[in-house]
Amino acid sequence: MKVIFEKEQETKTLSFSGKVKDLLHQLHINPETVVVVRNGMIIPEDELVQDNDEITLLSVISGG
Amino acid sequence: MQCKICNKKAIYDGFCQEHFLEAFEQKVKQTIEEFSLVAPDEKVVVAASGGKDSLTTLYLLKKLGYQVEALAIDEGIHGYREHTLADLRRFCDQYAIPLRIVRFVDEFGITLDEITQRLNLIPCTPCGILRRYLLNKYSKHYDKIATGHNLDDEVQAFVMNMMKNSLALVAKQGPITGIQQQAGFTPRIKPLIRCTEKEVRIYAFLKGFTLQFTECVYVQESFRNKVRDWLNALEQEHPGTKQQLLENLFLLLPTLKKHYQKQAVPLQQCTRCGEPTTGTLCAACLLRQQLDEVKKK
Numbered sequence: 001m002k003v004i005f006e007k008e009q010e011t012k013t014l015s016f017s018g019k020v021k022d023l024l025h026q027l028h029i030n031p032e033t034v035v036v037v038r039n040g041m042i043i044p045e046d047e048l049v050q051d052n053d054e055i056t057l058l059s060v061i062s063g064g
Numbered sequence: 065m066q067c068k069i070c071n072k073k074a075i076y077d078g079f080c081q082e083h084f085l086e087a088f089e090q091k092v093k094q095t096i097e098e099f100s101l102v103a104p105d106e107k108v109v110v111a112a113s114g115g116k117d118s119l120t121t122l123y124l125l126k127k128l129g130y131q132v133e134a135l136a137i138d139e140g141i142h143g144y145r146e147h148t149l150a151d152l153r154r155f156c157d158q159y160a161i162p163l164r165i166v167r168f169v170d171e172f173g174i175t176l177d178e179i180t181q182r183l184n185l186i187p188c189t190p191c192g193i194l195r196r197y198l199l200n201k202y203s204k205h206y207d208k209i210a211t212g213h214n215l216d217d218e219v220q221a222f223v224m225n226m227m228k229n230s231l232a233l234v235a236k237q238g239p240i241t242g243i244q245q246q247a248g249f250t251p252r253i254k255p256l257i258r259c260t261e262k263e264v265r266i267y268a269f270l271k272g273f274t275l276q277f278t279e280c281v282y283v284q285e286s287f288r289n290k291v292r293d294w295l296n297a298l299e300q301e302h303p304g305t306k307q308q309l310l311e312n313l314f315l316l317l318p319t320l321k322k323h324y325q326k327q328a329v330p331l332q333q334c335t336r337c338g339e340p341t342t343g344t345l346c347a348a349c350l351l352r353q354q355l356d357e358v359k360k361k
Binding site: 030031032033035037041042043044046058059060061062 | 065073074075076081115116261262265266269270292296297299300
């Protein structure tokens with residue numbers, strides 16, 4: 001799975017299949033702080049994601 | 065999970081994309097009506113940065129039919145402000161919203177980056193003083209200033225003010241800031257106050273507002289950052305925490321505002337710039353005095 005981190009402008013490749021909320025837990029990311037996007041669409045925390053997906057984590061927190 | 069209104073897939077909070085947008089816009093409209101934030105014939109200027117909150121505020125006020133313009137402050141924070149202003153210019157062109165940009169360097173002869181180097185202050189302090197000064201100075205011919213402060217911003221400020229033992233600052237919070245209307249100050253309103261930061265982010269994404277991710281280069285130094293992280297951690301474990309804090313703030317505000325109105329100090333004109341102040345010099349001119357003294361050394 002390819003995960004793009006908007007805030008850090010990084011991309012990581014990892015092995016994962018399961019729910020979005022479990023992916024975020026594995027990445028130690030609080031769901032309050034990101035919006036999860038796959039194929040240009042927002043996906044909810046209970047959505048299943050596959051190992052061949054490309055996921056973008058948009059940062060909720062911005063500004064000063 | 066299905067949308068609670070239709071059969072489509074829910075994307076957030078039990079809403080599909082279409083009904084999320086509808087619910088968000090309805091929430092903002094109701095907030096404006098509930099607190100009488102702005103009348104249809106009033107001119108509103110949005111304190112705009114180019115971030116998701118101010119773009120959303122601009123977009124919705126225009127959509128709801130208000131006379132709206134944008135006012136942006138360029139503090140000269142290198143690596144941050146030039147990017148957000150580019151987004152703002154593009155947005156205002158797209159939606160035909162008049163935009164004015166006021167720069168620290170033109171008004172004060174110095175940027176925030178330079179102020180930070182010369183004075184031993186957390187950057188947020190001089191930034192806040194001078195931004196507020198300029199917003200006030202350039203908003204006098206409008207009826208209201210709208211800011212993009214969202215629920216997270218408001219609750220963070222509430223917690224910070226309580227931790228610093230400052231009920232007087234809490235009294236100034238709310239959908240309309242300040243304790244009472246005062247000559248020389250344009251009232252400030254927060255149409256997004258009931259919307260969480262995540263909801264605003266989702267709305268901006270769904271509406272296609274083109275934003276680069278930006279965060280102020282000084283943000284890691286702020287106390288607010290620590291409070292934000294703490295509140296988000298609490299919200300994850302106990303959903304609804306932030307919403308409840310906001311509702312309790314709203315319950316407290318009428319009593320607090322009434323209490324502090326009695327203690328309000330009459331305003332006079334700053335002896336240096338003529339802007340309203342409780343002292344002889346306004347906060348911005350006091351800061352300028354500090355900078356002048358540093359320059360002499």
